[in-house]
Amino acid sequence: MLAKTKMQEIQDLKLQGYTKADIIRYYEARGEKPPSRPTINKYYNMDVIPDNPGARLAKEKSFDTEPFRSAIIMILETNSSRNFCMSSV
Numbered sequence: 001m002l003a004k005t006k007m008q009e010i011q012d013l014k015l016q017g018y019t020k021a022d023i024i025r026y027y028e029a030r031g032e033k034p035p036s037r038p039t040i041n042k043y044y045n046m047d048v049i050p051d052n053p054g055a056r057l058a059k060e061k062s063f064d065t066e067p068f069r070s071a072i073i074m075i076l077e078t079n080s081s082r083n084f085c086m087s088s089v
Helices: 004-015 020-029 037-044 068-078
Strands: none
Touching: 004 020, 004 037, 020 037
């Protein structure tokens, strides 16, 4: 996923009249690697850049709910002196 500034830059170039091919040439002229064509298409075709682009990718952690949370805390407190792999908890 692109940084929000790059997304906004693609939108700004679009508003200035750049085509998708022009945007690729714009980045190349600046000595930068342009985003891929599908990425440019995606952000070029958007009307508005989302406030938090990664929000829909965030997942709720199943271990952060009860009864898992209290069980994990109890295991860690009980075995604080032992050296063990966290993934085994």
